Amino acid sequence: MSAPNFDWHKIADEKQEISFAANGIAVMEAAGKKFCMSSIDGDLYAFAFRCPHASGFLADGWIDALGNLVCPLHRYRYNIKNGRNTSGEGYYLPVYPVECRENGVFIGFKKVGFFGW
DSSP: OOOOTTTEEEEESSSSOOOTTTTTTEEEEEETEEEEEEEETEEOOOEEEOOOTTTBBGGSSSTTTSSEEEEEOOOOOEEEETOBBSSSSSOOOOOEEEETTEEEEEEEEOOTTOOOO
């Protein structure tokens, strides 16, 4: 069931349409926002396109053996399920909910109010 505080955007008709690069990361766009996706054990996860530390392109990173996203610039690691920084620097990676429904794959972006909050 979809959370009411998100705007949902269809990104694919089915999971198999999402094309992952050799590093296991796909670059996608919805509602004018660029983001990355990866899959762990068949589940899809969406996260920011740029690293919160130094704006490195996360699509150029990789997923390590523990399922963490590794930024290509400084090797900071993030859990793509919850956005937590697992290498200890204290940054937070924006993550977005993904839902696979009968009518497609959807990503949720937080709703913003009239003034952007």
